[in-house]
Structures are given as C-alpha cells and as structure tokens.
Amino acid sequence: MVIDFHSHIYPDKIAARAVENIGEFYRIPMACDGTVANLAASGLRGGIDRFVVFSAAAAPAQVPVINDYIASVVKEREGKSPAFTGLGTLHRDMEDPASEIERIARLGLKGIKLHPDMQKFDIDDKKMMDMYALLEGRMIAVFHTGDYRYGFSHPARLARVLDAFPRLTAVAAHFGGWSLHDLALEYFRNRSCYFDVSSSIPYTGRERALELIRIYGAERILFGSDFPMWDPASCLDEFNSLRLRDDERELILYKNALRILGEG
Ligand SMILES: [Zn+2]
DSSP states (O other): OOEEEEEEOOOHHHHHHHHHHHHHHHTSOOSSOOOHHHHHHHHHHHTOOEEEEEOOOSSTTHHHHHHHHHHHHHHHTTTSSSEEEEOBOOOTTOSOHHHHHHHHHHTTOOEEEEOHHHHTSOTTOHHHHHHHHHHTTTSEEEEOOOOTTOSTTOHHHHHHHHHHOTTOEEEETGGGSTTOHHHHHHHHTTSOOEEEOTTTHHHHHHHHHHHHHHHHOGGGEEOOOOBTSSOHHHHHHHHHTSOOOHHHHHIIIIIHHHHHTTOO
C-alpha cells in the first residue's frame, strides 16, 4: 500500500491560476495542473492507493469555502481508487476558529494544513497557539515548514509550538524545513513530530535524504509528493530509489500514515 500524505488540490475553475501562483512563489515549474482528475490519474499510473489532500487559505473568508470543497471532494471520491482523505485549513485572522474546528470535525476531515509563508503569519502567532490548544490530542496538524526567504514557518517557531503542545500530532513538512532541512535537524532531532519527504529529495540528494531518514527514524517519516509541484508517480519512483530496508520503506509509505490517521 502507498499513501501520499502531502497533496494540494484546487477546484477545476481556479486550478490554473492557483498553480501559476505557487510556481511564481517558489520560482519553479509545476509538474501537474492541480486538479482532482490529474491527481487521481497520477495515483493510478504510479500505484498510489490514497492521497491526503488539502489547500491553504490566503484569507480568512476562504477558510469555510476551502473546508467545504475538500470535504466534497473526499465524498465524491468515496468507493473510487485512489481514495482521498481530507484535511481542512485555518487562518490566523478568522473570527470564530473554535466553531470552524468543530465544523472541520463534522465534515469528516482528519485535521488541518497550514502554509504560514503563503498565509503570511507566524506558525507560533498567539492566535494560532490558541487554535492548536483546540486541536491537541484530537486532530492532525500538517505545517509547511522552512523557507530561506521568510521567517513565518521557521523551524524555531514550530519547535515552540511542539514544546507548548506536546500531545499535538504535528507533521513538519519537507523534512522539517524546505530549503532548511539541515538547520531543521537542530530543532527537531529530539522533539516529537513527524516529517514528510515532499519537495525534498531533489534538493537534498539521495544520500542526504537517506541520512535524514535514519537520523530522525523511519517511524517518524511520511511519503508525500507536494502535488501539483511534482508528479506523485515520479516522486514514488524517486523515493523507491533510496536504499532503505523493506521495513523502513513500509513505515514511510503507509504504516506511519495509517497510525496517525488512527487506522493502524
Ligand atoms: Zn504543502
């Protein structure tokens, strides 16, 4: 079994514009078009059984719209392969985060995804800390972490969150720091959180990726593609080219994901 724990999806109408924006933000070409059909096709082609899907809200008003959209896609995919599991999103400036978190739970979403650099607030902003208190012990929180150009998602900030909420099931994406994976080690080596390998191996190289997995421990690592930036089927080939043991590979490809989703 293979679960991709990091995929962004967009409604067909706005996918082209959203993908263009991400490409401009990261100044790299996007491999895919950001639509559900495109993601599902890559899963079928590459043998990926399930995608954990989400989308971040640039403004507070988008939060309920995005959460409804993700829930509707998950529902629409029921009984189809690959399957989709959804995460919602939140925004620092939303008026009533507590009731939106309740709604996220009612919609069947398993947690939330934040992208502090694109959402333009600090991971450890006071208002965000109040929201993590509501998520702790209840929902998964996936954090984009790290960008050499900004401080919003700096590993030091996420480390503060982890210290304040030790029972929060947190995933620090991109080996804990996009473009900062080596620096991230200083902060996360001895803290309890998960990591995904998305948008990382092209930058770290295979040898360093293998080292990072071994330093953190395979039981803390999740496979992810960062669709639409990369094609999930190609990411799986790239991941499978790492010289891991079979037991490590199984943990990263699905066992850890099932465990934190409460299914394993
Ligand atoms: Zn992401």
